[in-house]
Structure formats: structure tokens, C-alpha cells
Amino acid sequence: xNLAIFLLALFDxxxxxxxxxxxxxxxxxxxxxxxxxxxxxxxxxxIGAYASVSLTGYALSLGFxxxxxxxxxxxxxxxxxxxxxxxxxxxxxxxxxxxxxxLQLLMTFAVFMILEDVQRxxxxxxxxxxxxxxxxxxxVTVFGVTYTAYQMILLPLIAVALLLGMRFFxxxxxxxxxxxxxxxxxxxxQSIGVDADKVFLFTFxxxxxxxxxxxALASPTTSILPGMGADMIVLSFAVVATAGLGQIEGAALTAxxxxxxxxxxxxxxxxxxxxxxxxxxxxxxxxxxxGLFGTPGARKx
Amino acid sequence: MTTTTEQSKVxxxxxxxxxxxxxxxxxxxxxxxFAMPSLQLLVSFAMAKGLGVxxxxxxxxxxxxxxxHALYFGISAYAGAFLMASMPGTDFVIVMIAGTLGxxxxxxxxxxxxxxxxGIFFGMLNLAxxxxxxxxxxxxxxxxxxxxxxxxxxxxxxxxxxxxxxxELVLFYTAMVLMVALGWFTTRWFASPIGQLFQxxxxxxxxLEYLGVSPRRALLxxxxxxxxxxxxxxxxMGMAQGVVTPEYVWWVxxxxxxxxxxxxxxxxxxxxxxxxxxxxxxxxxxxxxxGDIWQMILGGFLLIIILFAPGGLIAILxxxxxxxxxxxxxxK
Numbered sequence: 001x002n003l004a005i006f007l008l009a010l011f012d013x014x015x016x017x018x019x020x021x022x023x024x025x026x027x028x029x030x031x032x033x034x035x036x037x038x039x040x041x042x043x044x045x046x047i048g049a050y051a052s053v054s055l056t057g058y059a060l061s062l063g064f065x066x067x068x069x070x071x072x073x074x075x076x077x078x079x080x081x082x083x084x085x086x087x088x089x090x091x092x093x094x095x096x097x098x099x100x101x102x103l104q105l106l107m108t109f110a111v112f113m114i115l116e117d118v119q120r121x122x123x124x125x126x127x128x129x130x131x132x133x134x135x136x137x138x139x140v141t142v143f144g145v146t147y148t149a150y151q152m153i154l155l156p157l158i159a160v161a162l163l164l165g166m167r168f169f170x171x172x173x174x175x176x177x178x179x180x181x182x183x184x185x186x187x188x189x190q191s192i193g194v195d196a197d198k199v200f201l202f203t204f205x206x207x208x209x210x211x212x213x214x215x216a217l218a219s220p221t222t223s224i225l226p227g228m229g230a231d232m233i234v235l236s237f238a239v240v241a242t243a244g245l246g247q248i249e250g251a252a253l254t255a256x257x258x259x260x261x262x263x264x265x266x267x268x269x270x271x272x273x274x275x276x277x278x279x280x281x282x283x284x285x286x287x288x289x290x291g292l293f294g295t296p297g298a299r300k301x
Numbered sequence: 302m303t304t305t306t307e308q309s310k311v312x313x314x315x316x317x318x319x320x321x322x323x324x325x326x327x328x329x330x331x332x333x334x335f336a337m338p339s340l341q342l343l344v345s346f347a348m349a350k351g352l353g354v355x356x357x358x359x360x361x362x363x364x365x366x367x368x369x370h371a372l373y374f375g376i377s378a379y380a381g382a383f384l385m386a387s388m389p390g391t392d393f394v395i396v397m398i399a400g401t402l403g404x405x406x407x408x409x410x411x412x413x414x415x416x417x418x419x420g421i422f423f424g425m426l427n428l429a430x431x432x433x434x435x436x437x438x439x440x441x442x443x444x445x446x447x448x449x450x451x452x453x454x455x456x457x458x459x460x461x462x463x464x465x466x467x468x469e470l471v472l473f474y475t476a477m478v479l480m481v482a483l484g485w486f487t488t489r490w491f492a493s494p495i496g497q498l499f500q501x502x503x504x505x506x507x508x509l510e511y512l513g514v515s516p517r518r519a520l521l522x523x524x525x526x527x528x529x530x531x532x533x534x535x536x537x538m539g540m541a542q543g544v545v546t547p548e549y550v551w552w553v554x555x556x557x558x559x560x561x562x563x564x565x566x567x568x569x570x571x572x573x574x575x576x577x578x579x580x581x582x583x584x585x586x587x588x589x590x591x592g593d594i595w596q597m598i599l600g601g602f603l604l605i606i607i608l609f610a611p612g613g614l615i616a617i618l619x620x621x622x623x624x625x626x627x628x629x630x631x632x633k
Contacts, residue, residue: 238429281429
């Protein structure tokens, strides 16, 4: 393996890890606060990608500059959060917080099935591709390896900014502290006047926006196909489970591990590249059942 | 938990009009190849799928949901197909046994790992394993035929070479007998000490440990049973269709099995088969009109069941009969 291939694998891995992390961040945030694993998260990712490509395509057809793709990504992520995430929490999930974990899982799974077909109805089965955002930023050359600036610089920057932003938000803002308090003990938080319903809704919308943003940011780098949501939910679950459910910083590290593992496998053993994330997950969970950063919960007798 | 209460339960069930209904239902199925030959294959598929659903149902009794049980359905079908490819002319019985053993073996390997987890982790890890197997099937097409799959030629039956009409009849009645036998076995297994321990995982796992019982081992025993049931269903399905494709293992198939289990009545043996029959009928006729939104319809139905009828079809039937008991069966 020469330097050029090594660097290519490294850049691929980091860019991929950044995308997976953004999606996994939403998943683990929702789980941490609401104790629900949102399987429909994968659909929100896919819809974010579709929405971003459609909006960008529309803007370009009206003659706007391709640079507009960037704000449109944020617009589509926010649309996903507000138009799909908010009703999902308010009308469906809210009814089952007191039910068993299995029922909650089944419900988000049902929503996932519905949203998969919604995508097919709205966007069809034709693959979409739009790389205008990639072209706007151009390429960078490092040690003789040319790579897109979008993937090499922008995606990792956004991922790091989101990680730091989320830490700051949860620890140093009032809303963030309310969320942390509700996570810690819902009843105690409610008894001192925290509106837990509002906190849950807010958290879920933020999580959904992150899923949509992941999709929107991924859209210039890959073709958008039906089924991408299923792949992403399993992959981001692998990241979140390897880190320990609800562990935000851990998710960043495992996303990097899994992203790099996968991209190096693509260059070394292409046949097994799909399996690498799961192999990492299984190996970690064999040794640490709670994930790398998880702590065993107290058991009720 | 004692056998005497179980015995009285069985006696009570005998007097239940619903029990009569099941007998009538099985007799009706037995008549299908003569009365309605056009439905024969459909009912075969439904019974094979029902066996797989029964596997998922077993796990639901322990409060666990697996989103990856199509894995065992697929592994056993592929085991049967590989056996037929390497040893043409293998007998039907051997193919069935090999397929089931393949599923049990895979169930043991995966089971030893996943029984350490409950709830979300259990469900999603099963999903991950099924997706791993799916990508292996797709990627290593030199061995597996890739997305086109491999053929599962018609085996001989106890040494006799049958034409396809006869073979389908054999399959149909084998599936029916297995449905009744394995359904009965599973009911008895639930009532057995190990089955009772297994179901305690749902109610209170810590108490199991206080009894000195390993919950992991209890869960593993149920997991192996569920893999075996899926295996029997999978290899039957493979032989009925004559071809196995990676689609057998696709997550939508697993989701379908969970859906049918919940539709029929989460945890009910009869519900698994009733659900599978109704599901196959509706799918065959409705998917012609609603192929594009099929998953959406399933998802919508699942939501409705979870929110408004968490006991599934069986609970609805039970409440109908308990309210109207004495009026006699109204047919289904």
C-alpha cells in the first residue's frame, strides 16, 4: 500500500465517518433523552438527501448559482425535522412512552416501513445524483493526492462543530440543561416545573434535523437510491451501539473507527468492506457488552 | 407452572368453542387441494411462512423481538439448495433435515452472542446479522449465484421420483402435518419447565437468577427453537418455489414475519398461522392493486394494531367468543 492509496483511504474514511457521525448523533441524542431507538431515523436521513437534491435541482433550473446548494441543505434538514419529526413525536411516539421497549421499537419500525414507500411514491426508484455542491468547493491536493474539498475539509469540520456545539448546548445553555435534567430523572424534573413533553418534542425534532442534515450533506457524494435508509439505520445503530447508547463523544470516536475500517477495507479487501462495521461492532460488544463508553445500568429487582 | 394447572387449562381449552374452530380450520385446510386446487400453492406458502412466524412468536413470549429472523429462513433454504447442488438426487427428508440443521447451527452461533442482549440490542443485532448474511449472498456470487440465487431442484421423496403435481401435494401435506405437530410441540414447550423459565425473561429476569437459573441459557434454548422453526419453514418455502434468492434474508422479510406475528396475536401459536394465512391471501390479491404502497399498508396496519388492538387477531377472536359463547361457532 503506497502513500497515495493510504491517503485516499484515510480521506474516504474521515469523510464517511463525518456523515455517519452526524446521523448517529441524532440517533443517540434521541435515545439518550427518550430511551427510544428510532428506526425511522434511517428514513429521515434518506428523505433529507432526496429533499436536498430536489430543492437544489429546482434552484439550479431557475438559474440560481450552485452555491445556493449549501443553504438549501440546511433548509431541507430543518424541513425534515419540522414536517416529519415533529408530527411523529407528537401524534405517535407520545402515545407509547409508557409501553414496553418492544412495542416502541415496533412502532418506529412501522413508521420506517411507511416512510420507505412514501419515498418511492414521491421520488420513484430512479437514482438521483447532484454534485453541484462538490464542484463549487473544488479540489485540494495533498502530497500528490487530489481530493474534493467538500469531503476533505467541509464534512469533518461540520462534524466537529456539531460535536462541540452539542456538548456546549447540553452543558452550558438553559434548554440544554433542561434536557439533561429530564434525561437524568423525568419525574423529578417535572416536579420542579420542567415541561417534559416540550423537552421530548424539542429533542426529537433536533434529532430528526440531524438525520436530515446527514442525508442532505451526503447527497452530493453518493447517488440517492431507495434502500439507503435501511443501510444507514443499521450502520448508525452499529456506531451508536459500539459507543454505548446515549454516548455522544463515544459516537464520534466509533464513527471514525468504523469509517476508517470500512474505507481501508475497500482498498485492501473490497469483498468484506460491507461487513467491516459489523465486525467491529461484534468484536467490541463481545468484550464490552455495554459498548466502549457505556456503563452497566442498575438493575431493578 | 405445575402440570396439573396446565392440564386443567388443556381441558378448559377442549370445551372452548375456539378449539372446535381450530379443528374445523385444519380440516378445511386439508380439503384445499381437492376443493380449491388453485389455492393449494398459496396455502403451502402460507404454512411455510407460518412456521417461520412461529419462530418469531416464540421469542415474543420472552418479550424479545428479532428483526432478523429471515436469516434462519434463508440459511436453511440455502443449505437445502447447496445440498441438492452437491449431491443431486438427495431425498426430500434429508433436505428437510439438512436445512433445519443448518438453521439450528447458525442459530447456535448467532444465539450464543445475541442472548447476552435484550430489547433494542437484541432486535437490532439480529437485524445486523441478517444484513451481513445478505451481503455475503450478494457479494460472493461465484458460490451463491448473487442476486439471481440458486435453483433448488425437486428432490425425490423416499426414493420415488415425483412429477411436480405430486410433489406439490406432498409438500402441502407435509407442511400441514408439520404445522399441527410443531404448533402442538411449541405449545407444550411453553408449558414445560424450560419453556416457563424462558417466558420468565419477559416478566422478571432477575428472579430467574435468584432461582439459580442462567437466563442466557434459557433464552438460548428458545432461540434455538425459534431458529429451528424458521429453518423448517425456510427449506419448505425453498422447495415450494424451486429457487432460493438473497431476498429470503432481506430485512423486509424479517419485518414481514414480525408483522404477521403481531397481527396474529403476539405470542399466540395459532395466531402465527392464522396471521400467515390471512397475510398471504391479502398480499396475493392486494399487492396486484397496491404493489407500490404495500410496505406502507403493512406499516399502517402495524401502527393500528399496536395502538388499538395490541392482542392481535387472536385477542379479537377470543373476545368475540367469550362474549358470544353458547351461540356456537360463527365460522371464520
